[in-house]
Amino acid sequence: MLVDYRKLRAGNLMGDLKNDFTRKPFVPFAPAPRLKPLGNIGQMFVLAPNPIETWTQAHFDLPLISGPSLVGEVIVVNQPEAIRHVLVDNAANYQKDPLQRRVLAAGSSEGSGLGLLSAEGDLWKRTRRTLAPSFTPRRVAGFAPVMRERAEARVDRWLKRRSGAILEIDREMTGVTYDILSANLFSDALAEDAPGFERELAALLDSIGRVHPFDILNAPKWLPRFGRRKARQSRLWFEGAISRLIEYRLTLMSEHPDAVPDDLLTALMKASDPETGTGLTQAEVSANLFTFIAAGHETTARALGWTLYLLARTPDWWERCAEEACNAPGDPAHWLEAMPAMRAAFEESMRLFPPVPMMSRIAGADDMLGNIPVAKGTIAIIAPWLIHRHTLLWDSPGAFLPERFLPGAREKIDRFAYLPFGAGPRVCIGAVFAQMEAMIVLTSVLRRVRLTHLDGEPRPVHRITLRPEGRLAMKMEIR
Numbered sequence: 001m002l003v004d005y006r007k008l009r010a011g012n013l014m015g016d017l018k019n020d021f022t023r024k025p026f027v028p029f030a031p032a033p034r035l036k037p038l039g040n041i042g043q044m045f046v047l048a049p050n051p052i053e054t055w056t057q058a059h060f061d062l063p064l065i066s067g068p069s070l071v072g073e074v075i076v077v078n079q080p081e082a083i084r085h086v087l088v089d090n091a092a093n094y095q096k097d098p099l100q101r102r103v104l105a106a107g108s109s110e111g112s113g114l115g116l117l118s119a120e121g122d123l124w125k126r127t128r129r130t131l132a133p134s135f136t137p138r139r140v141a142g143f144a145p146v147m148r149e150r151a152e153a154r155v156d157r158w159l160k161r162r163s164g165a166i167l168e169i170d171r172e173m174t175g176v177t178y179d180i181l182s183a184n185l186f187s188d189a190l191a192e193d194a195p196g197f198e199r200e201l202a203a204l205l206d207s208i209g210r211v212h213p214f215d216i217l218n219a220p221k222w223l224p225r226f227g228r229r230k231a232r233q234s235r236l237w238f239e240g241a242i243s244r245l246i247e248y249r250l251t252l253m254s255e256h257p258d259a260v261p262d263d264l265l266t267a268l269m270k271a272s273d274p275e276t277g278t279g280l281t282q283a284e285v286s287a288n289l290f291t292f293i294a295a296g297h298e299t300t301a302r303a304l305g306w307t308l309y310l311l312a313r314t315p316d317w318w319e320r321c322a323e324e325a326c327n328a329p330g331d332p333a334h335w336l337e338a339m340p341a342m343r344a345a346f347e348e349s350m351r352l353f354p355p356v357p358m359m360s361r362i363a364g365a366d367d368m369l370g371n372i373p374v375a376k377g378t379i380a381i382i383a384p385w386l387i388h389r390h391t392l393l394w395d396s397p398g399a400f401l402p403e404r405f406l407p408g409a410r411e412k413i414d415r416f417a418y419l420p421f422g423a424g425p426r427v428c429i430g431a432v433f434a435q436m437e438a439m440i441v442l443t444s445v446l447r448r449v450r451l452t453h454l455d456g457e458p459r460p461v462h463r464i465t466l467r468p469e470g471r472l473a474m475k476m477e478i479r
């Protein structure tokens with residue numbers, strides 16, 4: 001039985017909350033949905049620069065849409081019950097699809113498929129079991145003091161400049177999430193490579209994030225993809241840096257075991273599968289280290305950038321969150337529970353601008369979604385960009401209304417109508433890490449400065465993650 005959409009919508013939404021806001025809500029810019037679907041050629045040209053611009057109004061209005069496309073038969077799944085079916089109840093039938101894997105593997109050597117994000121089958125199961133203990137809430141709480149130290153150090157650097165200074169907030173958030181990951185993942189062992197690291201990661205994500213027409217057409221690998229040479233160079237740069245890091249850590253472990261830092265890299269190298277007792281191979285450690293860097297750093301940075309932009313555009317919410325930040329309790333590991341307004345603003349930001357705007361799977365066998373038959377080989381698209389702005393699921397879907405996520409309202413949101421971290425067995429392993437980090441960075445910023453957004457409204461661009469086009473410039477006032 002499928003959910004009654006209208007009932008769900010009423011429960012989710014603003015009916016109970018109408019009194020909580022009297023102002024006109026802020027509606028950030030988003031590309032207007034197309035009135036008619038693009039043809040095959042049009043799709044190729046729009047998919048490459050910005051896939052979110054291919055969606056039509058029907059994709060924001062209908063629960064399920066299926067039909068042929070450039071990549072074969074596709075079904076776009078917006079209905080919570082059907083999403084649950086694909087990601088949880090019948091997850092074994094829906095592996096990650098080849099197009100997504102081709103895009104993620106751009107410029108890669110053979111080892112990149114070993115990382116948790118793109119692994120499948122037994123390798124994925126074994127890796128997930130092995131890595132899960134490193135990401136439990138208790139283990140992640142241990143990272144909170146270092147997260148706080150790095151976030152405050154970043155704001156200290158800003159304060160050396162005068163009130164009125166202009167900050168490129170997106171770059172700043174990339175910098176602070178790198179600092180935090182570098183400290184917790186490998187104890188800053190790549191410190192001298194930091195500028196190269198940021199440069200190469202930005203280049204890599206920019207080029208692999210573009211869906212290349214040859215990938216859509218599944219053209220042979222030897223056909224050169226324009227713009228992918230840079231991705232390959234960046235991958236090689238990372239592979240070099242990561243293998244130096246692992247070699248150095250192995251030497252330390254054998255020669256000076258007492259000096260080995262208690263970070264995620266050590267955990268990765270020592271981890272063993274609780275079922276079989278086997279550890280990760282060196283190639284697997286390397287692939288997962290790269291996965292954490294790529295998956296864990298850019299996503300959180302973009303979520304923080306969008307949140308600061310939306311708060312800067314809604315001064316009442318900025319003040320409400322700043323007040324919470326100033327009264328935050330001592331232990332940063334508890335800030336997520338201690339700051340309902342800040343958490344609501346962060347969650348609402350990831351609703352409007354989900355850092356991962358699209359996930360996809362391929363049906364391994366014939367299936368049914370709602371009353372639509374799904375043939376083996378069909379690609380199921382689960383796009384938070386659509387689901388989070390769906391007219392059947394949300395009132396005023398384009399408006400920034402953190403009220404939706406305050407305690408009392410939050411519980412009414414269907415688990416499968418809000419998916420910034422995905423769901424089911426392949427749910428983001430770093431979700432606790434990312435949320436704790438976000439609260440700590442936002443608190444450190446809001447306690448000490450006030451930001452005003454400059455320039456026009458940013459245009460969201462989908463490049464694996466959802467980023468603002470151009471810079472996110474803001475004027476800083478010291479509080």
Ligand code: HEM
Pocket residue numbers: 116117118128291292295296297299300303354355356359360419420421422423425426427428429430431433434
């Ligand atoms: C706001 C920040 C983040 C967001 C929005 C996010 C989002 C997601 C989503 C949607 C997925 C599922 C993809 C799918 O099902 O196809 C995912 C998977 C994953 N994420 Fe995150 N992520 C974030 C931060 C992190 C962090 C901090 C780490 C690691 C330190 C991380 C590591 C991973 C890994 C390894 C996977 C693959 C899990 C698996 O397949 O078993 N992510 N993430």
